[in-house]
Each structure stands twice: as C-alpha cells, then as structure tokens.
Amino acid sequence: MIEIKDLTQEFSNGKGIFDVTFDVEDGEVFGFLGPNGSGKSTTIRHLMGYMKAQKGYAKIKGLDAWHQQSSARSHLGYLPGEIAFLDGMTGHQFLNMMAGLQGVHDKARRADLIDKLQFDPKESIRKMSKGTKQKVGIVATFMHDPDIYILDEPTSGLDPLMQNLFIDLVMEEKARGKTFLMSSHSFAEIERTCDRAAIIRNGRIVATENIHELQSMQRKAFNVTLTDKKEVASLLESEMKTEKVDELTVKIELQGNYDVFINTLSGYHVKNISADDQSLEEIFMDYYSKEEVQS
Numbered sequence: 001m002i003e004i005k006d007l008t009q010e011f012s013n014g015k016g017i018f019d020v021t022f023d024v025e026d027g028e029v030f031g032f033l034g035p036n037g038s039g040k041s042t043t044i045r046h047l048m049g050y051m052k053a054q055k056g057y058a059k060i061k062g063l064d065a066w067h068q069q070s071s072a073r074s075h076l077g078y079l080p081g082e083i084a085f086l087d088g089m090t091g092h093q094f095l096n097m098m099a100g101l102q103g104v105h106d107k108a109r110r111a112d113l114i115d116k117l118q119f120d121p122k123e124s125i126r127k128m129s130k131g132t133k134q135k136v137g138i139v140a141t142f143m144h145d146p147d148i149y150i151l152d153e154p155t156s157g158l159d160p161l162m163q164n165l166f167i168d169l170v171m172e173e174k175a176r177g178k179t180f181l182m183s184s185h186s187f188a189e190i191e192r193t194c195d196r197a198a199i200i201r202n203g204r205i206v207a208t209e210n211i212h213e214l215q216s217m218q219r220k221a222f223n224v225t226l227t228d229k230k231e232v233a234s235l236l237e238s239e240m241k242t243e244k245v246d247e248l249t250v251k252i253e254l255q256g257n258y259d260v261f262i263n264t265l266s267g268y269h270v271k272n273i274s275a276d277d278q279s280l281e282e283i284f285m286d287y288y289s290k291e292e293v294q295s
C-alpha cells in the first residue's frame with residue numbers, strides 16, 4: 001500500500017532524511033515514531049508528493065508519489081501536523097470547501113464524524129481552540145472515506161477523552177480494511193492502535209518493530225511484599241532474578257518462568273504482589289539509547 005525505499009533528502013544545513021525504507025501493508029496501522037526534528041514530517045511530505053526525493057522513492061499503491069502525484073494522492077486522507085485554515089471561515093464553510101476539492105457530495109459521513117467528535121461546526125475557525133481546529137482537520141481527513149490515511153501527529157491538542165474517541169475511530173476504520181501511517185510522540189497511542197512501528201532518529205530509521213511481538217517480549221516484573229525481613233533475605237537468595245526494593249519488598253523479574261515464581265512464593269508469607277511491567281516506551285527507549293552509544 002505504501003512503499004518507501006532509500007528515500008533521501010538532505011537540506012543545505014545537513015539535516016534531512018537518509019535512506020528511509022519501510023512498507024505499510026494493506027489494512028495495517030503503522031506507527032512512525034521519533035523525537036522532534038527527526039524527519040517524520042519530511043518523510044510524510046514526500047509521500048504526499050510535496051517534495052521530490054534526491055534519492056529513492058515513495059509509492060502509494062504502486063504509484064510514484066512525485067511523478068504520479070494526483071493519482072497517488074487520490075487514495076489518501078491526509079492530516080497535516082499544522083493545518084492551514086482560511087481565516088474567517090466557519091467549520092462548515094471550510095468542510096464544504098474541502099468536500100468540493102475532494103469531490104464528495106454525501107454529507108452523511110461528515111455529519112456522523114462531527115457528531116462523534118462533538119464540536120460546533122457553525123463556529124468561526126478563528127475563534128476555535130487548538131483542539132477544536134484539530135477536530136475540524138480530522139473530519140476533513142476522514143469524510144471522503146479514503147483507502148489510506150496519513151496522519152501527522154493526529155492527537156496533538158486533543159484532551160484524553162478526545163484522544164480515546166480518536167483511537168476508537170482509527171480502530172473502526174481499520175476494521176473496515178483501511179490502512180494507516182501515523183506519526184506520533186505518544187507511545188500509549190501507538191501501543192493501542194498500531195501493528196508495527198518504525199522509529200526514526202536523526203533522519204534515519206533505527207528500528208522497525210512488530211508491536212505485538214514487542215508486547216510479548218516485554219519482561220514481566222512483580223513487586224512482592226512479605227511480612228518478615230528474614231524471609232526477604234531468603235527470597236533474595238532464590239534462583240530467580242531478584243532485587244530489593246525496600247525492607248519488605250522484593251522485585252522479581254520473570255522471563256516466562258511462572259512455575260518457579262509460584263512454587264517459590266508458596267513457601268513465604270506474602271502480603272502483597274503488584275505487577276511492574278516494562279512499558280512499550282521503555283522497550284523503544286532501548287533502541288534510542290543503543291543508537292546514542294553507536295553515534
């Protein structure tokens with residue numbers, strides 16, 4: 001659906017993107033993660049056909065994003081990082097203009113989206129909050145029912161409730177077979193929506209990972225609180241990977257060895273057990289720090 005190969009754009013200041021390569025498959029939700037200035041928007045601009053690559057290519061459904069710009073773009077719903085609204089328009093007027101450009105006449109889907117995102121489209125855009133403007137942008141992106149969505153930081157400016165609503169919307173569209181490329185700073189958002197994610201750093205892809213595999217690779221840790229200090233000393237001597245948290249609490253890291261965990265603990269007086277899972281963010285940060293050491 002989306003194919004990016006050796007995509008390179010070096011700006012005069014030496015910044016840019018270098019040999020960016022990844023694919024997004026049909027029906028996949030693909031996350032694009034990276035710190036500020038890492039090259040996410042530059043990559044996306046190539047996909048939209050706004051920039052000509054110095055090397056490599058970006059393709060949408062086999063169509064070259066630059067050379068076959070308009071046919072490639074006809075499959076896309078694009079939400080830019082910062083939307084340029086025409087001043088003085090109401091939400092409705094802006095959406096009418098966008099529908100005209102998209103050649104969409106059916107307003108039912110638009111009304112449904114407005115209803116879901118809960119905002120007043122009769123309000124002047126100039127007077128709207130950042131979050132409400134973002135909602136107008138989301139409606140404009142989704143209302144023509146494209147096959148592929150390219151979303152640059154889609155939830156920026158949205159409150160947590162709206163972020164959840166947005167995630168539901170993405171999952172509904174995914175269930176309808178739609179494909180997504182979504183840039184984000186938010187690991188929680190990626191964890192909840194994406195099948196795979198690429199991490200970009202200093203213009204280069206440093207990892208492309210299957211989120212479901214990453215989640216299953218997660219090391220599990222438990223904080224076990226005992227009633228007796230002597231038992232703590234004894235537990236720390238056990239064959240499991242342990243670490244003392246405080247006087248009565250021991251952290252135990254597991255790599256699938258639940259039997260040993262349960263059998264060992266059955267010989268102790270356990271006051272409390274709480275899970276201390278490694279977050280997806282921590283797993284990803286390993287990649288960031290590895291790269292830091294190499295560069």
Ligand SMILES: Nc1ncnc2c1ncn2[C@@H]1O[C@H](COP(=O)(O)OP(=O)(O)OP(=O)(O)O)[C@@H](O)[C@H]1O
Nearest residue numbers: 011013015016034035036037038039040041042043
């Ligand atoms: N036209 C340009 N001329 C020179 N440098 C540029 C240009 N466009 C982008 N850059 C630089 O290229 C790098 C990548 O920028 P880009 O906007 O793609 O990052 P990003 O990952 O989208 O960041 P953010 O999360 O802050 O939006 C940055 O260092 C940026 O300053």
